[in-house]
Amino acid sequence: MQTILSPKPSFDFDNFTFGVQATDRMLVAHYGQSAWQDYKIVPFGEITLSPLAMCFHYGQTVFEGMKAYRMVDGGINLFRMGKHHERLNRSLRRMAMPEVPASLFIEGLTELIRQEEKWIIDNPDYSLYIRPFVIATEPRLGVDAAEEYLFMIVLSPLKSYYSKNLRVKVETEYIRAAHGGAGSAKNGGNYGASMLPQRLAKKAGFDQILWLDAAERKYVEESGTMNIMFILDGKTLITPPTGDTILDGITRDSLLRLAPLQGLEVEEIRVSVSELIDWIDAGVRVEAFGVGTAAVISPFEEISYLGKSYPTYTGKDACMYGLKQELSDIRRGISEDKFEWNFRV
Ligand SMILES: Cc1ncc(COP(=O)(O)O)c(C=O)c1O
Numbered sequence: 001m002q003t004i005l006s007p008k009p010s011f012d013f014d015n016f017t018f019g020v021q022a023t024d025r026m027l028v029a030h031y032g033q034s035a036w037q038d039y040k041i042v043p044f045g046e047i048t049l050s051p052l053a054m055c056f057h058y059g060q061t062v063f064e065g066m067k068a069y070r071m072v073d074g075g076i077n078l079f080r081m082g083k084h085h086e087r088l089n090r091s092l093r094r095m096a097m098p099e100v101p102a103s104l105f106i107e108g109l110t111e112l113i114r115q116e117e118k119w120i121i122d123n124p125d126y127s128l129y130i131r132p133f134v135i136a137t138e139p140r141l142g143v144d145a146a147e148e149y150l151f152m153i154v155l156s157p158l159k160s161y162y163s164k165n166l167r168v169k170v171e172t173e174y175i176r177a178a179h180g181g182a183g184s185a186k187n188g189g190n191y192g193a194s195m196l197p198q199r200l201a202k203k204a205g206f207d208q209i210l211w212l213d214a215a216e217r218k219y220v221e222e223s224g225t226m227n228i229m230f231i232l233d234g235k236t237l238i239t240p241p242t243g244d245t246i247l248d249g250i251t252r253d254s255l256l257r258l259a260p261l262q263g264l265e266v267e268e269i270r271v272s273v274s275e276l277i278d279w280i281d282a283g284v285r286v287e288a289f290g291v292g293t294a295a296v297i298s299p300f301e302e303i304s305y306l307g308k309s310y311p312t313y314t315g316k317d318a319c320m321y322g323l324k325q326e327l328s329d330i331r332r333g334i335s336e337d338k339f340e341w342n343f344r345v
Contacts, residue, residue, distance in 0.1 A: 013121060013157065018129070023116045023155040027108045030137075031098050031149040039108040041115060044154065052139035054146040060136035061188035062091040065293050066250075067127040067158065068113055068345070070120045071333035076113060076345040078130075079331050080250050081106065087248060088132060091185035096145040097134055104151065105132070112153055113345050119157055124332060129158040129294075158294070165301035165314050166290070168223060169206040170273055171197055172306065176222060177245040178214035184244045191225070198224065208290065210303060212273065213245065219270045221245055226290030226298060227252040230271065231264065231319045233285045241268040251291040255323050257339055258330075262322055273305055280310045288312040289320050297324040 011021065022044045029039040055061050066084045069077045085106065089099040109130065113120075120128045132153045136146035174197040176190065177183020183190060194209075201209050210228065213219040221240055222228060227249040229239045237259045242248045259266050279286050280303075288300040297320050303310045329335035331342065 011157070013123075013126065013159070016157065016159070018158050019156055021156060023119045023128070023157070025112060025115055026155070027112045027151075027153040029100075029104055029108065029151045031151065032147065034098075036098070036101065036104055036151070039104055039111075039151075041108075041112055047150070047152075049137055050139035052141055053135075053137045054140060055135035055137065057141065058136070058143055059187065059189040060095050060097055060146055060149075061133065062088065062095055062097060063131060063133035063186050063188070064088045064091075065186075066130045066132075067293060068120055068130060068155075069127050069331045070122045071331075071342075071344075073333055074122070075333065076117060076120055077331055077333070078109065078113065078343040078345060080254070080341050081109070081343040083250050083253070084132075087186070087250070088134075090248075091187060092134060094182050094185040095187050097136065098149060100132075100134065100151050109153055110345050112155070116155055117345075119155065124328065125160050127158050127160070129156045131156065160296070163295045163298045164207075165299045166207040167205070167302045168208045168210050168288075168300045168304065169201045169204065170220070170303065170305040171201070171209045171211055172217065173197070175214040175217075176211040179244055181244065184242065184247055186247065194224070206304065208298070208300075210273075213270075218272045218274075220273055220276065222247065223290040223298075223300075226292035226295070229255065229289055229291055229320075230276070231287040232279065234287075234317075234319050236265045236267060237319075238267045238269060238271055240270050249292060251293055251296060251327075254327055254339075254341065255291055255297075258323055258326050261338075262319065262326065264319060276303065277305065277310055280312065285313045287314070287318045287320050296327065297321075 025041050026044045030037045064084050071077050092099050134151045137150045138146035138148035208224045210223050211221045231237050290298040299314045300312050301314050
C-alpha cells in the first residue's frame, strides 16, 4: 500500500485550467544511430531544438493520452498502460518513426509517476493526465523520415467536471480521415486539420463535430477527438468498427467489454446518419455520446444535420451513466478488475 502524500502546496487543485500546469518533472529520451538511449527524468522545463528540426516541417509527431488514478486503497493505477503503449507504437509505425520499447515506456513512465506521486491526489474527481510523445528532431530540410527523435512524457493534473451535454453538428463539408490515410494514428497532423472545422462549428453555436466517412459522406465515424456510441431503447449499444479512419480508442474498447455485463447487447456496425435520424423520428430512445480518455463519456443532447436538429436522450436513467460509473469504479479499485486493466505503480 502506498502512502498518500499531501498535494504540492503551491498548486491550487480547486481552481486551474487543464493542460497549462505541468508537474515538476518530465521524462526525456533521445533516439539516434538506430537506437534509443537511456531515459532521464529531469525538472520540467523548456527544450531547445534547431529550427531545422524535421518535426516543425513534415509532421513526424505522435502522441498518446492516458491517465493515472489514485485508488481507494491509496495505490496508483496506470489504467490500461499496455494498450496505450501498443497504440503509441502503431502510430509510430504509420509515421515511419522508431517504436518505443516496453523497457523504455513502462519503466520510464513508472519511475516518473513514482517521483510525481504527490500530484495524484486522493479524490475521485482528479486524475493525472499523462502525455507521452515522440517528435522528429533531426535538423534537416528534406522530405524523408528523420534519423533522430525525442521521446518525452509530461504530466498535467486533470479535474473531471460533470461534462455538459453537447450540441453536435454533423460535418458535411470537411472530413477527418480517408482510407489509406493516417486517421487511426495519433499523429499531430490529424488534429491540426480538425481545428478549422471545429472552430466553424463553435462559431455556429455547436460544441462538437460529428465526422462522416470520407468516401460516401454517409456513415458517422467519430466526434471531435472521441469515438462515438449509441444506445437504443436501453438495450443495444452500437458503435462503428475501428479501421484506418477511426482511432482504436481505449475508452471505447473498455466500454464495449463492460456493456454486456450491464445487460446491453453490443453491435460494432456502421451507422448512417439517415438511419440515426430515422430512429429518432420513429421515437426510439437514442442515447448518443462521445467516449475518450479526457472526458470518459460526453453525452450529446442534440445532433444537427443540414440545419435540422434531432434531440437525443440524456435522462437520469440513461445507460451511459452506469457504464461511466463502472469504469470509474474499476479504475479506483472499487469494482473487480475482471479484465486486468489496472497497472499498479
Ligand atoms: C481522434 C480520436 N478518437 C478517439 C479518441 C479516444 O481514444 P481514447 O479512449 O483512447 O482516449 C481520441 C483520444 O485519444 C482521439 O484523439
